[in-house]
Amino acid sequence: MDRPSSTPPSLHMAMAAFFGASLMALSAFYIHKRSVDQVLRRLIEIRRAQSRSSRPQREQEELYGGDDDDEYDGDGLREFGSDGGGTAVALRDYPRSSSTSMDGNGHRSYGISSSLPNVAVTTEWFEEDDKFEQSVGYEAQARASSLDNLNFVASGLPSLRKDQRDRENAQLSCSYKRIASLGRIMTPRSPSRNTFESAEDSDEEGPGLENDDCIPFYPGNTESSDNYGVNTNICSLSAVPIRGDDAKCANSETLREAKTGADIQHDGKTGSTSVNLVGNGLTFSNTVLPPRIAGQEFANTEEEEVCKMLCECLNLRKKYVYREEVPPWKAKPLAKNSDPYHFDPVEPSSHDFRMEDGVVHVYASKNDSEELFPVANSTEFFTDMHYILKVMSNGNVRSACYHRLRFLEEKFRLHLLLNADREFLAQKSAPHRDFYNIRKVDTHIHHSACMNQKHLLRFIKSKLKKEPDEVVIFRDGKYMTLKEVFESLDLTGYDLNVDLLDVHADKSTFHRFDKFNLKYNPCGQSRLREIFLKQDNLIQGRFLAEVTKEVLSDLEASKYQMAEYRISVYGRKQSEWDQLASWFVNNSLYSENAIWLIQLPRLYNVYKNMGTATSFQNILDNVFIPLFEATVNPNSHPQLHLFLMQVVGFDLVDDESKPERRPTKHMPTPAEWTNEFNPAYSYYLYYCYANLYTLNKLRESKGMTTIKLRPHCGEAGDVDHLAAALLLCHNISHGIILRKTPVLQYLYYLAQIGLLMSPLSNNSLFLDYHRNPMPMFFQRGLNVSLSTDDPLQIHLTKEPLLEEYSVAAKVWKFSACDLCEIARNSVYQSGFSHEAKAHWLGDKYYLRGSKGNDIHKTNVPNLRISFRHETWKEEMQYIYAGEAIFPEDVDP
Numbered sequence: 001m002d003r004p005s006s007t008p009p010s011l012h013m014a015m016a017a018f019f020g021a022s023l024m025a026l027s028a029f030y031i032h033k034r035s036v037d038q039v040l041r042r043l044i045e046i047r048r049a050q051s052r053s054s055r056p057q058r059e060q061e062e063l064y065g066g067d068d069d070d071e072y073d074g075d076g077l078r079e080f081g082s083d084g085g086g087t088a089v090a091l092r093d094y095p096r097s098s099s100t101s102m103d104g105n106g107h108r109s110y111g112i113s114s115s116l117p118n119v120a121v122t123t124e125w126f127e128e129d130d131k132f133e134q135s136v137g138y139e140a141q142a143r144a145s146s147l148d149n150l151n152f153v154a155s156g157l158p159s160l161r162k163d164q165r166d167r168e169n170a171q172l173s174c175s176y177k178r179i180a181s182l183g184r185i186m187t188p189r190s191p192s193r194n195t196f197e198s199a200e201d202s203d204e205e206g207p208g209l210e211n212d213d214c215i216p217f218y219p220g221n222t223e224s225s226d227n228y229g230v231n232t233n234i235c236s237l238s239a240v241p242i243r244g245d246d247a248k249c250a251n252s253e254t255l256r257e258a259k260t261g262a263d264i265q266h267d268g269k270t271g272s273t274s275v276n277l278v279g280n281g282l283t284f285s286n287t288v289l290p291p292r293i294a295g296q297e298f299a300n301t302e303e304e305e306v307c308k309m310l311c312e313c314l315n316l317r318k319k320y321v322y323r324e325e326v327p328p329w330k331a332k333p334l335a336k337n338s339d340p341y342h343f344d345p346v347e348p349s350s351h352d353f354r355m356e357d358g359v360v361h362v363y364a365s366k367n368d369s370e371e372l373f374p375v376a377n378s379t380e381f382f383t384d385m386h387y388i389l390k391v392m393s394n395g396n397v398r399s400a401c402y403h404r405l406r407f408l409e410e411k412f413r414l415h416l417l418l419n420a421d422r423e424f425l426a427q428k429s430a431p432h433r434d435f436y437n438i439r440k441v442d443t444h445i446h447h448s449a450c451m452n453q454k455h456l457l458r459f460i461k462s463k464l465k466k467e468p469d470e471v472v473i474f475r476d477g478k479y480m481t482l483k484e485v486f487e488s489l490d491l492t493g494y495d496l497n498v499d500l501l502d503v504h505a506d507k508s509t510f511h512r513f514d515k516f517n518l519k520y521n522p523c524g525q526s527r528l529r530e531i532f533l534k535q536d537n538l539i540q541g542r543f544l545a546e547v548t549k550e551v552l553s554d555l556e557a558s559k560y561q562m563a564e565y566r567i568s569v570y571g572r573k574q575s576e577w578d579q580l581a582s583w584f585v586n587n588s589l590y591s592e593n594a595i596w597l598i599q600l601p602r603l604y605n606v607y608k609n610m611g612t613a614t615s616f617q618n619i620l621d622n623v624f625i626p627l628f629e630a631t632v633n634p635n636s637h638p639q640l641h642l643f644l645m646q647v648v649g650f651d652l653v654d655d656e657s658k659p660e661r662r663p664t665k666h667m668p669t670p671a672e673w674t675n676e677f678n679p680a681y682s683y684y685l686y687y688c689y690a691n692l693y694t695l696n697k698l699r700e701s702k703g704m705t706t707i708k709l710r711p712h713c714g715e716a717g718d719v720d721h722l723a724a725a726l727l728l729c730h731n732i733s734h735g736i737i738l739r740k741t742p743v744l745q746y747l748y749y750l751a752q753i754g755l756l757m758s759p760l761s762n763n764s765l766f767l768d769y770h771r772n773p774m775p776m777f778f779q780r781g782l783n784v785s786l787s788t789d790d791p792l793q794i795h796l797t798k799e800p801l802l803e804e805y806s807v808a809a810k811v812w813k814f815s816a817c818d819l820c821e822i823a824r825n826s827v828y829q830s831g832f833s834h835e836a837k838a839h840w841l842g843d844k845y846y847l848r849g850s851k852g853n854d855i856h857k858t859n860v861p862n863l864r865i866s867f868r869h870e871t872w873k874e875e876m877q878y879i880y881a882g883e884a885i886f887p888e889d890v891d892p
């Protein structure tokens with residue numbers, strides 16, 4: 001059938017509507033145009049005069065504006081196309097009006113004025129097309145001309161600006177506010193920058209700037225050169241509400257606006273800060289707020305009180321936390337054992353030790369009564385902990401800390417705006433290093449979940465095929481072979497798949513720590529867990545050792561990834577240590593890429609109910625007595641002595657969300673703790689701390705390695721846990737509850753306590769990924785690293801640590817520099833030896849600030865490190881009223 005040759009009536013209708021709409025839009029435009037005709041004429045005059053005098057400025061604008069406007073156009077069409085705006089000219093006006101409504105402040109005035117001339121005369125202003133190379137040389141001139149532009153702003157559209165500003169505002173506070181609000185808007189999405197909008201999902205209450213998020217952002221430019229770093233950043237930052245086509249002139253307008261917003265005083269002159277800012281981005285941090293000078297007075301007594309209380313908290317931490325007297329870089333190197341499984345008999349020392357009130361006391365000899373390494377007693381600790389809790393609940397301290405944290409956050413955003421390009425460039429110019437070949441330590445991974453599900457499945461299948469007749473378990477009164485076990489479960493090797501294995505965390509585990517723990521049972525069978533994932537079973541943990549060796553060899557093959565495996569000691573009997581040590585030595589599980597932590601599950605109530613423990617003291621005896629024995633006389637536990645050389649930390653694990661009673665200042669001693677209830681977290685923590693403290697003092701005095709307290713803390717439950725850990729712990733795993741307490745968060749920042757975070761694990765258990773505070777903590781400068789926690793339950797790929805980094809990088813838009821900084825943190829937080837750290841981070845890694853950073857090893861630009869360091873120093877000076885003392889070296 002032929003098509004009708006005449007056009008259908010519907011098309012006529014459409015054409016009519018189209019022309020009608022175009023006509024409307026055009027007339028609307030001309031009315032609009034005439035209404036601002038005067039302003040326009042004035043603008044053109046000035047711009048022409050300027051274009052003759054300041055060519056470089058224009059080139060700069062052209063380079064950093066005018067491209068990539070497709071996205072914005074699309075938005076405009078979708079939003080406004082239905083109004084009948086058939087022509088491009090009509091469409092152009094809409095975003096302008098939308099921009100005016102979006103930002104009630106400075107953007108309103110400039111959103112209109114700056115884009116208007118573009119409609120008519122864009123090409124007149126930008127017909128020349130000079131090369132970028134030339135323009136680089138004009139940087140100084142460009143700067144000067146951008147300063148000239150300030151006059152133009154003042155004379156062109158003075159009234160609007162003046163209305164919105166308090167002339168009496170101090171220049172600095174005004175600049176900070178302004179920059180903050182700009183920074184709150186999304187930062188440009190380029191590979192070298194990042195956005196942290198999700199950080200705003202924190203549980204903290206506070207002034208909501210979230211609405212800023214709806215402002216469409218003009219995509220930034222990535223190719224800006226170092227010379228232009230500062231200016232272009234401001235340019236792309238401020239080109240918020242202006243359409244792409246208008247950006248050529250708009251950028252210059254908004255560049256000026258950012259400058260005015262940031263720096264100018266209201267007579268149109270730039271303050272000295274601005275000059276510093278533009279001319280010397282490296283030291284900008286000092287120019288944002290003046291550093292507190294030594295002995296400087298506080299603004300008021302309230303502020304002084306707050307700072308005093310915070311100082312007191314920090315000093316308390318100093319009093320408790322164990323640090324080596326001689327840091328490892330100053331000590332003479334420990335005799336390196338070439339064979340980690342070879343035991344040389346060691347002469348026992350004459351030390352004597354006694355357990356008194358739950359804490360081991362060490363004496364020089366049997367007859368001595370003077371305690372060698374006294375440690376604060378429990379009453380003192382609980383009193384101090386209550387002081388921290390009191391400070392935490394003080395309203396003034398809370399608001400002060402909240403504001404300091406917000407300030408830190410905004411300061412980091414500002415740093416990125418100014419320096420992201422420089423950082424990216426520095427990384428590019430560091431030869432050889434990139435994210436893949438810098439050292440990363442998985443600082444928090446449970447050994448019994450260290451393989452992924454596919455790996456475990458493959459291993460089980462291969463064992464079932466190769467060793468079906470191995471007697472593996474004693475169950476229901478008889479010994480069973482592996483084959484019989486699977487027959488009893490009605491399973492064959494062929495049936496097995498990852499779904500049947502069912503070890504992965506899913507929806508059912510959220511807020512269900514108990515269900516999460518059940519996922520350790522392959523196919524839901526505790527007997528399979530005992531056979532494959534325990535080291536104290538009938539086959540003496542041979543299967544677990546074999547799969548561990550496979551994991552270790554994968555780790556070694558990756559070369560740049562390290563792990564700190566956490567393995568359990570339950571405290572049910574004293575022989576557990578020797579059993580674990582012999583498993584380690586007999587199966588040759590030493591690796592250059594791995595070290596070990598011991599985790600103690602907080603299960604007193606379970607053992608009490610089972611009858612394996614009569615008092616809490618039993619657990620302490622079982623856990624700590626063997627350690628002191630092996631330290632005083634290594635010959636008594638030769639394998640344990642060897643194993644302890646690989647043990648760097650002590651961990652407390654279990655469900656923190658279980659309800660518990662807050663300890664009082666006077667608690668029963670562990671021997672008196674015979675009731676059926678589990679002691680509170682801080683009670684466990686104190687007794688582990690006190691015994692480890694004494695043990696470490698003893699081990700250090702004998703030239704042995706030490707064991708740091710690095711518990712799980714702040715994953716769920718009360719903030720008490722975090723208060724106790726602030727006083728006692730080297731670093732902590734998780735710490736996501738810090739988002740609920742600004743005071744502790746700020747104190748953790750000041751003390752730079754390591755947070756070994758596992759957002760994917762939190763996502764399965766306690767906190768959705770998009771609400772995780774990790775990116776916010778990172779911005780604020782807390783000492784964070786990424787770790788996997790439980791690859792068996794959580795991760796899908798062969799390299800779980802990279803998976804963790806990968807998801808974080810994508811979801812939170814971490815730049816390469818951010819990732820490298822996090823990886824660097826992980827090495828510092830880890831317990832690897834001084835020699836290893838020097839090899840991985842650089843010979844001077846123990847120095848604070850950029851002096852300790854070697855970009856050729858870490859791929860982190862000095863600029864980033866010195867920003868973090870200077871910022872931290874300023875905060876410390878603020879708290880200590882200018883009298884903070886900074887040691888040269890990092891804390892050991």
Ligand SMILES: [Zn+2]
Pocket residue numbers: 444446712733789
């Ligand atoms: Zn964990």
